[in-house]
Amino acid sequence: MYTLYHHPFSPSSRFIRLILREYGAEFEEKPMNPWERPQELLLLNPAGTVPVLVENEGPPICGPLPIMEYLDETRGYAVGDRRLMPDHPEARAECRRIVDWALTKFDNEVVGHLVRERIYKQTMPKSAGGGEPDSAALRVARANIHHHMKYFGYLAASRRWIAGERLSFADFALAAEISSVDYLGEVPWAAEENVKNWYARVKSRPCMRPLLLEKVLGMPASSTYADLDF
Amino acid sequence: MYTLYHHPFSPSSRFIRLILREYGAEFEEKPMNPWERPQELLLLNPAGTVPVLVENEGPPICGPLPIMEYLDETRGYAVGDRRLMPDHPEARAECRRIVDWALTKFDNEVVGHLVRERIYKQTMPKSAGGGEPDSAALRVARANIHHHMKYFGYLAASRRWIAGERLSFADFALAAEISSVDYLGEVPWAAEENVKNWYARVKSRPCMRPLLLEKVLGMPASSTYADLDF
Numbered sequence: 001m002y003t004l005y006h007h008p009f010s011p012s013s014r015f016i017r018l019i020l021r022e023y024g025a026e027f028e029e030k031p032m033n034p035w036e037r038p039q040e041l042l043l044l045n046p047a048g049t050v051p052v053l054v055e056n057e058g059p060p061i062c063g064p065l066p067i068m069e070y071l072d073e074t075r076g077y078a079v080g081d082r083r084l085m086p087d088h089p090e091a092r093a094e095c096r097r098i099v100d101w102a103l104t105k106f107d108n109e110v111v112g113h114l115v116r117e118r119i120y121k122q123t124m125p126k127s128a129g130g131g132e133p134d135s136a137a138l139r140v141a142r143a144n145i146h147h148h149m150k151y152f153g154y155l156a157a158s159r160r161w162i163a164g165e166r167l168s169f170a171d172f173a174l175a176a177e178i179s180s181v182d183y184l185g186e187v188p189w190a191a192e193e194n195v196k197n198w199y200a201r202v203k204s205r206p207c208m209r210p211l212l213l214e215k216v217l218g219m220p221a222s223s224t225y226a227d228l229d230f
Numbered sequence: 231m232y233t234l235y236h237h238p239f240s241p242s243s244r245f246i247r248l249i250l251r252e253y254g255a256e257f258e259e260k261p262m263n264p265w266e267r268p269q270e271l272l273l274l275n276p277a278g279t280v281p282v283l284v285e286n287e288g289p290p291i292c293g294p295l296p297i298m299e300y301l302d303e304t305r306g307y308a309v310g311d312r313r314l315m316p317d318h319p320e321a322r323a324e325c326r327r328i329v330d331w332a333l334t335k336f337d338n339e340v341v342g343h344l345v346r347e348r349i350y351k352q353t354m355p356k357s358a359g360g361g362e363p364d365s366a367a368l369r370v371a372r373a374n375i376h377h378h379m380k381y382f383g384y385l386a387a388s389r390r391w392i393a394g395e396r397l398s399f400a401d402f403a404l405a406a407e408i409s410s411v412d413y414l415g416e417v418p419w420a421a422e423e424n425v426k427n428w429y430a431r432v433k434s435r436p437c438m439r440p441l442l443l444e445k446v447l448g449m450p451a452s453s454t455y456a457d458l459d460f
Binding site for chain 2: 047089
């Protein structure tokens with residue numbers, strides 16, 4: 001049994017929720033606001049970030065990449081064909097490159113800005129940095145998203161899944177990031193048919209369902225968010 | 231035979247040079263300035279970042295974490311006792327957590343600012359953002375470094391190496407980051423005896439030697455940089 005410390009709209013937390021479900025793992029969710037620096041979280045992870053995974057009475061596994069590798073090392077062989085890490089070192093490197101692109105580069109240049117300005121800041125008190133979105137940050141994110149979508153479109157056009165011929169961690173890392181932005185109606189779907197088709201395939205997987213039912217208080221999801229035929 | 235595309239003072243490139251040498255791998259170095267967006271680099275890594283590793287005629291392995299995992303998967307078993315990835319999944323997670331702390335958190339909050347403002351900007355043309363260091367960025371980095379050193383001191387005091395009882399990738403990731411800052415004389419050594427003792431042990435390894443001989447044009451290294459008994 002796992003316990004997952006996470007935030008419902010933190011993309012890297014969403015990534016872990018998706019892959020836990022794909023690996024058929026049962027877990028208890030402990031949602032928290034990392035910006036409040038809760039003592040419970042700091043004791044587990046001195047970096048004060050989510051996600052953090054604890055298996056039974058084991059030590060905390062901190063951060064999306066260590067959790068991804070840990071889940072693969074401890075459960076990957078048991079799931080057989082449904083393993084999300086490719087077998088060959090070169091294919092694994094490609095999977096990790098795309099995971100890193102999604103969770104770091106895409107997050108730093110696009111998703112992080114949008115989620116912070118439009119979701120987190122609505123929940124934060126003014127004293128912790130909450131309030132109106134910073135329009136400069138939104139502008140940067142909205143300009144950058146087109147370059148990223150173009151690149152994802154190129155990848156989606158040249159392979160069956162985003163990092164190769166088989167479904168992998170990379171698909172869920174990117175889907176997690178995109179889902180947070182899609183909630184906000186910020187994904188320019190019309191421009192990238194190949195990304196749209198790829199995302200529709202990921203979205204139809206059962207592991208996505210709980211995420212698609214989630215709501216930010218007082219902010220309805222975009223029309224595309226939960227629609228499987230968007 | 232490997233080819234490594236890197237920048238001599240990019241901490242994550244230094245990390246890869248250290249572990250290639252620790253794993254006894256021969257490699258040709260291709261130093262480059264990523265901010266010039268060289269075509270050769272962009273063709274290998276669309277993110278335009280270093281390090282990138284190519285083995286023989288194989289595909290490019292992009293980014294420090296994918297390279298680290300790739301080297302471990304392809305050479306880790308052959309080096310026996312000198313393997314830098316722990317055996318147990320929980321110990322591996324701890325190793326990856328510290329690697330991520332060094333290359334991402336410490337780099338974002340401290341090292342990246344100092345290296346960019348004081349080294350990269352000296353080589354960049356004005357049109358590419360070169361010129362005088364941004365004093366606000368330097369101030370932030372110099373304030374943040376104390377918190378990080380304190381945490382590294384806590385780790386160094388409680389274990390033989392930085393991620394556990396055995397030398398691991400984490401030691402070289404952190405040493406790579408610290409070495410870039412130490413060149414600039416920005417490490418507050420006096421305050422953290424335990425970090426100093428740990429770094430002295432890493433520094434005395436043969437893999438560190440080539441790095442300690444490197445120079446930034448027109449900027450001599452600090453007095454502690456190459457001194458093994460600093």
